[in-house]
Amino acid sequence: MSFDLLHPLRRWIDRFEIHDPSVARLICEKIPSQCPFERDITLWGHRILHIPPLCKLNPLYEQVVSLRFRALCYLADECGEDVTSYC
Known part of the structure; x- marks a missing residue:
């Protein structure tokens, strides 16, 4: 049985919700x-x-890349911003 010390951090990043455009841009x-x-x-x-x-x-x-993708989707879908400058 292995113990993953980073599991709490992985779970926190996976559950991090983006509701602020400035946070999404920063990410x-x-x-x-x-x-x-x-x-x-x-x-x-x-x-x-x-x-x-x-x-x-x-x-x-994987968690960091997923977080960036969610931030891009938030900016594009929710805020209607052009995200090509981040690609």
């Missing part, structure tokens, strides 16, 4: 739409090293 601004760590290292035009996306190593990755 969309602070959580990147793509993993910022994936890189290709090139030397003289040739790729010599590929660093894979390390975001998926984050134990809360």
Whole structure:
């Protein structure tokens, strides 16, 4: 039997409801739409090293991505805002 120390935090993020456009905008601004760590290292035009996306190593990755998606949906559906600037 394993014990998940992050379960309360996961549950809190999953249950977090967005009712304020400024909170939704803040979430969309602070959580990147793509993993910022994936890189290709090139030397003289040739790729010599590929660093894979390390975001998926984050134990809360799925919850954070889901939170960002819910914030985008709130802004688009409830507030009628154009969310293309966050994509």
